[in-house]
Amino acid sequence: MAYSFPEEVLEHVFSFLSSDRDRNAVSLVCKSWYDIERWCRRRIFVGNCYAVSPEMVIRRFPELRAVEMKGKPHFADFNLVPEGWGAYAYPWIAAMAEAYPFLEEIKLKRMVVTDDTLELISKSCKNFKLLVLTSCEGFTTDGLASIAANCRHLRELDLRESEVEELSGHWLSHFPDSCTSLVSLNISCLGSEVSFSILERLVARSPNLRTLRLNRAVPLERLANLIRRAPQLVELGTGAYSAEIRSDTFSNLADAFSACKQLKALSGFWDVVPSYLPAMYSVCSGITSLNLSYAAIPSTDLVKLISQCQNLQRLWVMDYIEDSGLDVLAASCKDLQELRVFPSDPFGAEPNVSLTEQGLVSVSEGCPKLESVLYFCRQMSNAALIAIAKNRPNFIRFRLCIIDPQAPDYLTLEPLDAGFGAIVEKCKELRRLSMTGLLTDRVFKYIGSHAKKLEMLSIAFAGDSDLGLHHVLSGCDSLRKLEIRDCPFGDKALLANAAKLETMRSLWMSSCSVSFGACKLLAQKMPRLNVEVIDERGPPDSRPESCSVERVYVYRTVASRQRLDMPDFVWTLDEDSSLRYS
Amino acid sequence: MSIPQEHDYIGLSEPLPSEKSSDKTTAAATPSSNVGRNGVFSLKETELRLGLPGSEAPERKGGIGIGIGIGVSLYGKDESDCVKSGAKRGFSDAINGAGKWGLSINGGSEVDLGKKGGLNGSSVKQEIQPVEERKNEAAANTAPASKAQVVGWPPIRSFRKNSLATNTPKKEDVGGKSGMGTGCLYVKVSMDGAPYLRKIDLKTYCSYTEISSALEKMFSCFTIGQCGQGLAAKEHISESHLMDLLHGSEYVLTYEDKDGDWMLVGDVPWE
Numbered sequence: 001m002a003y004s005f006p007e008e009v010l011e012h013v014f015s016f017l018s019s020d021r022d023r024n025a026v027s028l029v030c031k032s033w034y035d036i037e038r039w040c041r042r043r044i045f046v047g048n049c050y051a052v053s054p055e056m057v058i059r060r061f062p063e064l065r066a067v068e069m070k071g072k073p074h075f076a077d078f079n080l081v082p083e084g085w086g087a088y089a090y091p092w093i094a095a096m097a098e099a100y101p102f103l104e105e106i107k108l109k110r111m112v113v114t115d116d117t118l119e120l121i122s123k124s125c126k127n128f129k130l131l132v133l134t135s136c137e138g139f140t141t142d143g144l145a146s147i148a149a150n151c152r153h154l155r156e157l158d159l160r161e162s163e164v165e166e167l168s169g170h171w172l173s174h175f176p177d178s179c180t181s182l183v184s185l186n187i188s189c190l191g192s193e194v195s196f197s198i199l200e201r202l203v204a205r206s207p208n209l210r211t212l213r214l215n216r217a218v219p220l221e222r223l224a225n226l227i228r229r230a231p232q233l234v235e236l237g238t239g240a241y242s243a244e245i246r247s248d249t250f251s252n253l254a255d256a257f258s259a260c261k262q263l264k265a266l267s268g269f270w271d272v273v274p275s276y277l278p279a280m281y282s283v284c285s286g287i288t289s290l291n292l293s294y295a296a297i298p299s300t301d302l303v304k305l306i307s308q309c310q311n312l313q314r315l316w317v318m319d320y321i322e323d324s325g326l327d328v329l330a331a332s333c334k335d336l337q338e339l340r341v342f343p344s345d346p347f348g349a350e351p352n353v354s355l356t357e358q359g360l361v362s363v364s365e366g367c368p369k370l371e372s373v374l375y376f377c378r379q380m381s382n383a384a385l386i387a388i389a390k391n392r393p394n395f396i397r398f399r400l401c402i403i404d405p406q407a408p409d410y411l412t413l414e415p416l417d418a419g420f421g422a423i424v425e426k427c428k429e430l431r432r433l434s435m436t437g438l439l440t441d442r443v444f445k446y447i448g449s450h451a452k453k454l455e456m457l458s459i460a461f462a463g464d465s466d467l468g469l470h471h472v473l474s475g476c477d478s479l480r481k482l483e484i485r486d487c488p489f490g491d492k493a494l495l496a497n498a499a500k501l502e503t504m505r506s507l508w509m510s511s512c513s514v515s516f517g518a519c520k521l522l523a524q525k526m527p528r529l530n531v532e533v534i535d536e537r538g539p540p541d542s543r544p545e546s547c548s549v550e551r552v553y554v555y556r557t558v559a560s561r562q563r564l565d566m567p568d569f570v571w572t573l574d575e576d577s578s579l580r581y582s
Numbered sequence: 583m584s585i586p587q588e589h590d591y592i593g594l595s596e597p598l599p600s601e602k603s604s605d606k607t608t609a610a611a612t613p614s615s616n617v618g619r620n621g622v623f624s625l626k627e628t629e630l631r632l633g634l635p636g637s638e639a640p641e642r643k644g645g646i647g648i649g650i651g652i653g654v655s656l657y658g659k660d661e662s663d664c665v666k667s668g669a670k671r672g673f674s675d676a677i678n679g680a681g682k683w684g685l686s687i688n689g690g691s692e693v694d695l696g697k698k699g700g701l702n703g704s705s706v707k708q709e710i711q712p713v714e715e716r717k718n719e720a721a722a723n724t725a726p727a728s729k730a731q732v733v734g735w736p737p738i739r740s741f742r743k744n745s746l747a748t749n750t751p752k753k754e755d756v757g758g759k760s761g762m763g764t765g766c767l768y769v770k771v772s773m774d775g776a777p778y779l780r781k782i783d784l785k786t787y788c789s790y791t792e793i794s795s796a797l798e799k800m801f802s803c804f805t806i807g808q809c810g811q812g813l814a815a816k817e818h819i820s821e822s823h824l825m826d827l828l829h830g831s832e833y834v835l836t837y838e839d840k841d842g843d844w845m846l847v848g849d850v851p852w853e
Contacts, residue, residue, distance in 0.1 A: 078734030135739070161741045189741060216745075244843070270745070294745050344746070346736045376736065403736055434737075460735070485734070 011040045020045055039063060046070070047505050049087055049111065050530065053559040054095035065104045066130075067096060071111035073508045073553060074458075075483050077135065080510050080551070082536060084567040089113045089136075090120075091565075097124035105130040112136070113162075118143030122150035129181075130156040137163040141190075145171035152176075155208075156184040169194040175202055184211035188237050188268065193217040204229040213237030216270040221249055224256040231259040238268035241295070245275050258282040267291035267316075274301035284308035288335075291316040293342045299325040299353075307332045313369075314338040319355040319376065326359030330366025338372040339363055346376070346403060357384040364391040372397040379410040380437055385419025389426040398423055399434035405461040408438040415439055421446035424454070431478075434458035444468035448475020456481040466493040473497035483508040490548070491518035498526050502556050510534075510551035517545030519552055523561075523573035529554055530561045533571040540571055769837075771797060790848050794835060 014037055017023050027037040043066040046052060057064075071087025089111045096103060103125045113136045121128060128151045133139075141164060147157065148171060172194050175182075182202070187194065196218070203209060209230050218226075218239030227233065243249050253276065257263075263283045272295045287309045292302065293316040302317065303325045312333040319341055321329070329336065341359070345352045357380045364370060364387070371394050380402050389395075409416055416437035424430060424447050431453055435443070439462035447454070448471035455478050463469070470493035472482065482504065490513035494501075501507055501522075516533065519540075523531040533540055534551040561572055738746075772779040782796065835847035 075734070077739045078737045079740070080734045161739065163740075293742070342742065343736065343738070346738055346743075346746075347731065401736055405732075405735060460737075486732075 007036050010036050014040055018043075042066060043105075044068070048555050048557075049089075049092065050559060050563055051505070051555060051557045054092050056558065058095060058099040062099070063102075064096075064100050065102060066107075067092075067103070067105065068107040069111065070109040073110075073483065073506060074481070075485065075508055075510065076110055080485065080508075082534065082567075082569060085534065085570065086563065086565050086567070087111045088565055090117045093117045093120055097121065101125065102127055104128060107132040107134070108136055109134040110136065112138040113143070114138050115140055115143035115146070119146040119150075122146040125151075127153060129153055132156065132158040132160065133162045134158075134160040135162060140165040141167050141169070141171040145174040148172065148174035148179075149176070152179065153181050154179065155181050156211075157182075158184055158186040158211075159189050160186060161189050164190055166190060166192045170198075172202065173198045177205070180205050181208065182206040183208045184235075185209070186211065186213035186237065187215050188213040190215045191217070196222050200225055200229060206230070207232070209233065211235040214239040214268060216240050216268075219243065220253070220273075220276060224249075224252040227256040227260060232262060233260055234262050235265040235289075236260070236263060236267070237291075238266070238270075240271040241269045241276060242271040242273040243276065245273065250276060250279055253279040254282065261286075263287065265289035265291075269295040272297045272301075274298070277301060277305050280305070281308050285310060287312060289314040293318055293340065296320060296344065303328045309333065311335055316340040316342070318342050318344045319353050320344055321359070322354045323356055323359040323362070324354070326355075327362045327366075330362045334367060335369055336363070336367040337369050339367075339370065340374040341376055342374075343376040343403065351378050357381060360384070361387050361391070364388040369394075371395055374399040374401075376401045376403065378403045379407065380416060380419070381409045381411045382414065382416055382419035382422075383409075383411065385416065386422040389419075389422035393426045393428065395423070395427040395430055397432040398427065398430060399432065399458070400436060401434065402436045405436045406438050407436070415443070417443040417446065421450075424451040429453055432456045435462060436460060437462075440464050441468040441471070444471040448472055451475070452477050454478055457483070459484045459487055461486045463487045463489060466490055469493035470496060473500045479503075480505045482506075484510070484512060486511040488513055491515050491521075494518060495521060495525075498522055498529075501529055501554055502526060504556070506553065506555040508551070508553050512552075513548050514552050515546045516540040516543070516549050519549060520545070520573060522554070527561075528556055528558065530557045530563075530572060532566075534569060535571070536569045790835075793847075797835065 010033070014023070014026060017026060020043075023037060023041060027034045038060050039062065041061050042064060044057065044061060044064055046057070046067070046069045049069050049071045069089075069092065071089070072081050072085065075081060076085075087110060089108055090113075093106070097120050101124065103121075104127050106121060106128075107130070111133075113133060118139055121131070123146070131147060131151075131154075136159075139162075144157075144159075144164070147154065154175075169192050179202075183206075185202075194215070194217070199214075199218070200222075203212065203226055210233060212226070212230060212233055213235070214223075214226070214237055216239055220239070220241055220243040223238055227236065257280050260283055263286060266280070266283075266287055266289070269292050274297050277297075284305070285308065288311055290306070290309060290312060291314075292305075295302075295318065297320060299320055299322045302321050306312065306315070306325070306329055310332060313335050314337060315329065315333070317325075317340070321341065326341075329339075341355065355377055357377060360373070360375050360377070361384050370392055373395065374397075377400075380400065408414055409419070416435075417440055420433075420435050420437075420439065420443050424433070428450075430451055433447070433451065433454060433456070435458070439459075441464045444463060444467070447457070451457075454476050457472065457476070457479065459482075466489055468487070469484070469489035472479070473493060474497055479500075484507075487509075489509065494509075494514060495518055519531050519533050523529065532553040532555075533549045534553060535549050537543075537550065540547075540549060562574065563572075566572070769784055770779050770781055782793070784793075836844050837847055839845050
């Protein structure tokens with residue numbers, strides 16, 4: 001079909017489309033557009049590494065430059081996914097290294113990455129620029145050394161919260177002296193020391209360095225020297241923020257900070273000695289993001305710091321801040337958009353700090369732009385939740401974790417259905433919700449009726465019956481990810497809403513009442529869903545079909561349902577509907 | 583592409599719409615006899631039933647609504663052993679019989695739970711043990727169970743848990759307890775002039791005098807020269823003189839606190 005526009009023009013037009021959704025839409029217009037688009041797509045996001053195969057991706061998009069991928073389900077963060085389940089990066093990297101010699105960026109989350117994988121990247125992709133490994137595992141500092149040594153144009157190396165086996169601190173020295181391209185370096189997850197002089201030299205020869213996140217092993221005395229070499233920093237993660245109290249250390253540090261006119265984000269702060277916090281005061285007015293979630297400092301010191309940060313948009317802090325501190329936050333930081341409060345003593349029987357639902361109520365009242373919350377506390381009431389919902393209908397993410405997962409409204413002893421109901425009713429733009437507390441099927445009815453934009457829902461120890469799950473699956477139009485643990489949800493709701501599951505990325509259910517028979521049925525009925533039964537008690541067909549499975553993970557896929565890397569505790573349905581396991 | 587389904591949820595028993603795949607699968611009929619002859623699934627097995635066969639549902643905290651019975655997991659050979667209970671998997675149930683759990687009860691944040699699949703597996707296996715036993719306990723237990731831990735609760739990432747565990751707690755200022763109740767608290771002990779250091783578990787001692795004598799014993803080999811390695815000083819010191827050394831002013835117990843200062847042991851009350 002003859003087009004009046006030459007391909008190049010269309011390509012140029014498409015190059016302005018950055019969102020995947022737009023590009024996907026464009027590719028559906030006609031064959032010609034599909035073809036043009038696929039040749040000029042440079043970035044791809046794969047939300048579930050098993051939803052598609054590397055070959056399919058490569059076949060469709062022959063010229064990718066950036067790949068972002070996620071592996072294990074979210075609950076893997078809390079040890080609910082047994083070790084060895086999967087999410088290996090190597091097969092993807094191996095295929096892509098061959099197909100995309102010009103690959104520049106790789107971002108992986110919750111995947112198993114080996115040293116071989118890293119070495120392969122470093123040797124195959126000559127123009128490699130960016131590596132972000134979030135919550136990954138399986139590699140050692142040797143792998144990092146290959147990246148450092150071979151990636152001549154490396155700009156970003158970000159190891160967010162990954163588990164790295166640290167064989168030596170000398171991997172940093174593998175960055176050649178000629179490497180001056182670093183823009184971002186995040187080694188905050190590493191436990192052991194790195195050579196400070198090497199670090200200093202690396203920082204000194206990286207004029208474009210914007211983000212530097214050190215690890216705990218970098219002592220405070222060294223921080224001033226490092227910062228001094230990089231006054232252009234925008235994001236800084238300190239190491240341990242403690243030292244003997246000495247005026248020269250302090251003034252060194254204060255001077256170094258005051259030279260950083262562009263600093264916007266601060267993190268790190270392990271082992272804080274509060275007397276050193278004022279050294280940072282000169283930069284506080286510019287700070288928009290502050291992560292004090294590892295800092296065990298009393299509320300008074302926290303408050304002194306926070307009240308200096310008038311432009312704060314994001315605060316992560318431990319519950320040492322207490323209600324009183326949150327009151328001050330509410331009064332001082334009117335631009336606050338995101339608040340996360342982590343528990344300092346999550347396993348203690350009694351509260352160790354005075355942080356209650358009141359703190360959250362205050363912040364919701366005082367901060368008009370607050371849209372994202374993660375809050376750990378020990379008590380909650382419907383009244384508080386209703387107030388919060390009224391105050392802040394603009395919530396996008398609301399995650400509440402009460403330490404006792406089935407705690408009722410502590411004032412009335414009723415379930416917290418009404419409270420969460422108010423949240424979903426008032427917050428029409430809510431995209432993510434995690435709930436805890438005593439919750440019955442009623443809360444799910446509210447969610448099904450109101451939470452039309454909800455994309456991700458996490459449920460634990462809640463509900464009475466399948467009706468609860470049914471409400472969610474049938475009512476939440478935008479649902480993409482549903483993760484459930486320890487709820488009495490079973491077969492009926494699942495099977496009744498089988499088709500819904502194909503519109504979602506994934507469903508996780510562990511310690512629920514889903515029978516093996518239902519899993520088989522679901523898999524038979526829905527050929528484009530992979531129904532993984534994850535059970536460490538041996539083959540499910542050695543037990544009656546009505547027995548519940550330990551965990552089931554259902555996800556849509558266009559790849560084979562028999563992934564080749566299944567461990568022996570994962571079962572999926574084979575093509576001839578017999579049970580297949582390794 | 584969700585297929586609109588009309589069904590009366592409570593009385594769900596009509597067959598689900600047949601699809602292409604179901605035709606293929608009729609041939610390989612599964613033993614559960616869920617597949618009808620025309621390739622359509624019937625859900626007799628999963629039909630709702632009120633009035634459960636067998637035992638009562640365990641106590642629930644303030645639940646409402648009808649207790650609709652759904653199959654519950656049970657590792658049993660005989661189908662009739664699969665007791666159906668409508669209870670939500672109560673938190674108190676889950677942590678009942680804390681002794682059965684393979685997890686450390688003392689705030690095992692230092693133990694990275696579940697990283698080993700085996701550990702996870704064993705804990706879940708124990709949970710699945712005969713429901714009768716568990717429910718009897720549930721009936722007897724009106725008070726919430728002791729502080730045993732449930733896998734993955736509270737939902738905190740390992741990295742953060744580990745950081746918390748090694749976070750030196752700020753003493754009285756933040757009030758109350760100092761972080762995790764860990765299983766053991768090993769500290770390094772060095773003696774001036776000794777060729778190597780020792781580690782002791784502070785939790786195994788109850789007082790300063792205990793520590794003192796334990797350390798004496800530990801390090802006595804260096805001063806007397808009885809050490810197997812024979813690295814200690816060769817001076818012939820009489821034992822009594824030696825004890826004077828240890829008890830007297832020659833050796834004192836000091837520790838380095840988190841600020842890096844050397845402190846004399848004994849000032850702060852043992853707790």
